[in-house]
Amino acid sequence: xxxxxxxxxxxxxxxxxxxxxxxxxxxxxxxxxxxxxxxxxxxxxxxxxxxxxxxxxxxxxxxxxxxxxxxxxxxxxxxxxxxxxxxxxxxxxxxxxxxxxxxxxxxxxxxxxxxxxxxxxxxxxxxxxxxxxxxxxxxxxxxxxxxxxxxxxxxxxxxxxxxxxxxxxxxxxxxxxxxxxxxxxxxxxxxxxxxxxxxxxxxxxxxxxxxxxxxxxxxxxxxxxxxxxxxxxxxxxxxxxxxxxxxxxxxxxxxxxxxxxxx
Amino acid sequence: xxxxxxxxxxxxxxxxxxxxxxxxxxxxxxxxxxxxxxxxxxxxxxxxxxxxxxxxxxxxxxxxxxxxxxxxxxxxxxxxxxxxxxxxxxxxxxxxxxxxxxxxxxxxxxxxxxxxxxxxxxxxxxxxxxxxxxxxxxxxxxxxxxxxxxxxxxxxxxxxxxxxxxxxxxxxxxxxxxxxxxxxxxxxxxxxxxxxxxxxxxxx
Numbered sequence: 344x345x346x347x348x349x350x351x352x353x354x355x356x357x358x359x360x361x362x363x364x365x366x367x368x369x370x371x372x373x374x375x376x377x378x379x380x381x382x383x384x385x386x387x388x389x390x391x392x393x394x395x396x397x398x399x400x401x402x403x404x405x406x407x408x409x410x411x412x413x414x415x416x417x418x419x420x421x422x423x424x425x426x427x428x429x430x431x432x433x434x435x436x437x438x439x440x441x442x443x444x445x446x447x448x449x450x451x452x453x454x455x456x457x458x459x460x461x462x463x464x465x466x467x468x469x470x471x472x473x474x475x476x477x478x479x480x481x482x483x484x485x486x487x488x489x490x491x492x493x494x495x496x497x498x499x500x501x502x503x504x505x506x507x508x509x510x511x512x513x514x515x516x517x518x519x520x521x522x523x524x525x526x527x528x529x530x531x532x533x534x535x536x537x538x539x540x541x542x543x544x545x546x547x548x549x550x551x552x553x554x555x556x557x558x559x560x561x562x563x564x565x566x567x568x569x570x571x572x573x574x575x576x577x578x579x580x581x582x583x584x585x586x587x588x589x590x591x592x593x594x595x596x597x598x599x600x601x602x603x604x605x606x
Numbered sequence: 607x608x609x610x611x612x613x614x615x616x617x618x619x620x621x622x623x624x625x626x627x628x629x630x631x632x633x634x635x636x637x638x639x640x641x642x643x644x645x646x647x648x649x650x651x652x653x654x655x656x657x658x659x660x661x662x663x664x665x666x667x668x669x670x671x672x673x674x675x676x677x678x679x680x681x682x683x684x685x686x687x688x689x690x691x692x693x694x695x696x697x698x699x700x701x702x703x704x705x706x707x708x709x710x711x712x713x714x715x716x717x718x719x720x721x722x723x724x725x726x727x728x729x730x731x732x733x734x735x736x737x738x739x740x741x742x743x744x745x746x747x748x749x750x751x752x753x754x755x756x757x758x759x760x761x762x763x764x765x766x767x768x769x770x771x772x773x774x775x776x777x778x779x780x781x782x783x784x785x786x787x788x789x790x791x792x793x794x795x796x797x798x799x800x801x802x803x804x805x806x807x808x809x810x
Contacts, residue, residue, distance in 0.1 A: 355771040361753030366654035370668045378679045
C-alpha cells in the first residue's frame with residue numbers, strides 16, 4: 344500500500360479544524376475557579392508568625408522543631424481535606440436498557456452534564472452530549488428500545504439499539520423543563536410523565552400525536568425534588584410532594600391528596 | 607483566605623500593564639492564586655486542546671485539566687526555572703490526561719445534534735460537530751478524513767501532533783512537555799506523522 348503524503352500546511356489546517364480551539368465557556372469559568380475554591384477550604388496555618396522569632400534565643404531551635412512538625416501535620420491534614428473539596432461527578436438517575444446497558448448522568452456545577460452509557464463487564468462506554476445545554480435524565484422505555492432524555496428545556500426520545508448506538512429521534516418536546524426532574528415511562532412504554540416547571544405534569548406520547556396533556560394542581564405540585572410514579576395500569580400517576588402523595592388520574596378527574604400522616 | 611479577584615477574565619481584559627510572565631510565576635510560587643489564575647488564563651485553551659487530543663471528549667478533558675491545575679498549583683514551589691513553566695504545565699496536563707485515559711475503556715461520543723428526526727439511520731461512529739471553516743468541498747472532505755485518521759492514532763501520537771502542528775511549540779518544549787529527550791521527540795513526531803498518513807490511507 345502506498346501511503347498518502349501530507350504537507351505541514353495540510354496537517355495543521357485539518358487539525359485546527361478538528362481540535363477544539365477554545366474550552367467551552369462554562370468549563371473555563373469552572374476550571375479557573377477550581378484551584379481557588381479548593382484552596383480556600385484548606386485550614387489556615389496559624390503558626391507561621393512564630394518563625395521570624397524562632398532563632399533569637401536558645402529555645403528557638405526547639406520551637407522551630409515543634410513548629411515544623413505542627414506545620415507538617417496540618418499540611419498533611421489539609422491536603423487530605425482539599426482533595427475532597429474538588430467536586431466529583433455524581434451519578435444520577437441510573438437506568439437499565441437493552442443489551443445490559445446502563446445510562447446515567449453526571450451533573451456538576453460549572454460543567455455540562457452528559458449522559459453516560461456503560462455495560463457491566465464490557466470496556467466500551469459512550470456519551471450522549473450536547474455542546475450547549477448538556478444532556479440529562481436518561482430514561483429507557485420498558486422494552487429498552489427507546490431512550491428519553493432532557494436537552495436544555497426539551498425532552499427528546501430516540502431509538503436505542505442493543506449495541507449501544509443511538510438511533511433517530513422519535514419525538515422532541517419543548518418544555519419549561521427543570522433539570523433533574525426526569526421523564527418517567529409508563530408501564531406499557533407508550534407515554535412519558537414529566538413534572539414541568541409550570542406546576543403541571545406533562546404526559547407525552549411518543550407513538551401518538553405528540554401532544555401533551557396538562558394535569559395537576561398548581562398549589563400541590565410546587566415542591567422541589569418531586570417524584571412521579573405510574574400506576575400499574577397507567578391510569579393514574581402518584582406525585583410525591585412535600586405535603587403528601589398526590590394521586591392524579593389521567594382521565595381528567597379530580598386529584599386526591601394522601602397527606603403525610605407523620606408530619 | 608485567598609485574595610483572588612471576583613473575575614479573573616474581566617481583570618485580564620483590562621488594558622492594564624500585564625506583569626512579566628516570569629514575575630507572575632514567582633508570585634504564584636509564593637501562594638498568590640490570582641497570579642496563578644492569570645498565568646493559566648492565557649494557557650487554558652492550549653491545555654484543553656492537549657487534553658482533548660489525548661481523551662477525545664470534552665468532559666474527560668475538563669476533568670483532566672481540573673486535576674492538572676490543582677496538581678500544578680501544589681507543585682509550583684518546586685519549579686526551579688519559571689521560564690520553563692509552559693513545558694512543565696503541558697507535562698502535568700498530558701500526564702493527567704493519560705491517567706484519565708488508563709481508567710476507562712473505549713469511548714464513543716454521540717453528539718445529540720447529529721441525530722436526524724424520523725430517520726432510521728443509526729449513529730455508529732464518533733463524530734464531533736465543528737463550525738465550518740470555509741474552503742472547497744474537496745478540501746473540507748480532506749480535512750474531515752485527516753480528522754478521522756487523527757482520532758484513530760495512539761494518544762501519544764495525537765498529543766505530539768497537536769503540540770507541533772496546532773500549538774506550534776518548539777521541539778525542545780514538546781520534549782519537556784512529554785518528558786522525553788529532544789531527539790526522541792523528533793523521532794516520535796516523525797513517526798506520528800507517518801502513522802497519520804497510514805491512517806489516512808486506510809481511511810481512503
